[in-house]
Amino acid sequence: MTTNQEMLWISFIPEKGLFSFDYYANDDRRTQPEFSRLYPEEIVTQKFDQCIRWLRW
DSSP, rough: OOOOEEEEEEEETTTTEEEEEEEEESSSSTSSOOOEEEOOOOOGGHHHHHHHHHTTT
């Protein structure tokens, strides 16, 4: 069921040591994300904070 809520999907890619941030304008992950970024573990907290401010959540 789709409720049309924004979603930030964060996952860890262990073989690369990177976190993936995928933002969807609605909660249907079958669509392409509005943006997708990869960040190393060392700066993921900083990038998460920036992302939340940018999205105005």
